[in-house]
Amino acid sequence: MKLGVYTGSLVDPAIGAHAVVNASNPSVALGSGVSGALREACGGTAFQQELRERLEEDFDAELEPDDCLVTSAGTSAAFRWVLHVPAVDYRKRDPETGGPSGPRRVRACVRAFLDAAASLATENDLMGQFILATPLLGAGAGGLGPVASVDAMMGAVHEHLRASPPEQRDGLAKLVFVVLRPEDARIVEGGAAKHGFPLEREAR
Secondary structure, X not given: OEEEEEEOOOOOHHHOOOEEEEEOOOOOXXXXXXXXXXXHHHOOHHHHHHHHHHHHHHOXXXXXXXXXXXXXOXXXXXXXXXXXXXXXXXXXXXXXXXXXXXXXHHHHHHHHHHHHHHHHHHHOOOOOOEEEEEOOOOOOOOOOHHHHHHHHHHHHHHHHHHHOOHHHOOOEEEEEEEEOOHHHHHHHHHHHHHOOOOEEEOOO
16 A cells, blocks of 8 residues: 655546545534535535435444544545545543544544545455545644654554555555645655655656
């Protein structure tokens, strides 16, 4: 699996993603930031209704950190699926940070969305082709900041690859970290280097 970094919007068709990650909350309510951009790109109120129905059907409860809710992309033609993970929880203090997110929560979310993406790749004959785009989980409203978020996410990618059977490690072609600021792209590049991952800078 290759890693890339893209400076721009998560919903940009130029990324070429099959699926994108929603840095969500346990009830998968679409608010601001990444969730707001997805709500606008995927159909607004109708998309939020789909999320509520799928959450009830698939989990019949709010999401835990190691859960991933897989939905369609609604009206968006830029990607096919959205993978929703509860990167923040505003109602419960994180035991590590005292805020709405923490490194352990982020790592669990990353492992969950990577497992979900691998399943989608297998089920849809996209092994070795699947491109997944993700924001920096917990970096903004979660209070972690980009450095701690990147470190936790890169660590989780390592854990996922170690735990995957050899024949599944290349099931995902690329994981693209999407950021809004060039300085955050440099943080992603530094985090990848720290964890021993080569990283490609995506063209805009």
